[in-house]
Amino acid sequence: MDSGAIRRRLALGTAVLAASGVLAFAASGTAQAASAGGCAGREVRALPFATGVIHVYKRDGYVCAVTVSRHPGAARMMSVSVQARGSRPVVDSGRYRYLAGPVTVHAGHRCVRIKGSVGGNSVGSGWILC
Numbered sequence: 001m002d003s004g005a006i007r008r009r010l011a012l013g014t015a016v017l018a019a020s021g022v023l024a025f026a027a028s029g030t031a032q033a034a035s036a037g038g039c040a041g042r043e044v045r046a047l048p049f050a051t052g053v054i055h056v057y058k059r060d061g062y063v064c065a066v067t068v069s070r071h072p073g074a075a076r077m078m079s080v081s082v083q084a085r086g087s088r089p090v091v092d093s094g095r096y097r098y099l100a101g102p103v104t105v106h107a108g109h110r111c112v113r114i115k116g117s118v119g120g121n122s123v124g125s126g127w128i129l130c
Contacts, residue, residue: 037066052118066101067116
């Protein structure tokens, strides 16, 4: 085998390896974003209720929440609200098929209150993450 053929095979192998690494990185980021509903950070609470669950995430002083329906499909009224103590709540409300949110606030070291609903059922956290 001449040196030109070796270089071509080496370049091809490097390109395939680089492409597979990029695809693996993109796929893991997509899966993480889908599981978080668009929230960054680690999940610190899950607030279940009859028709859905609120997932709460925290990262670098920011708190993010999404309300996810237990029975996605038909659009229905859904909401999620995050309020840092001493601030007004940030709300996402409307007719959605799968989830409401994400809603993010900068809480720093303050307590937050989380509320959410799907259809006629709802849940509220009280002051948490103090």
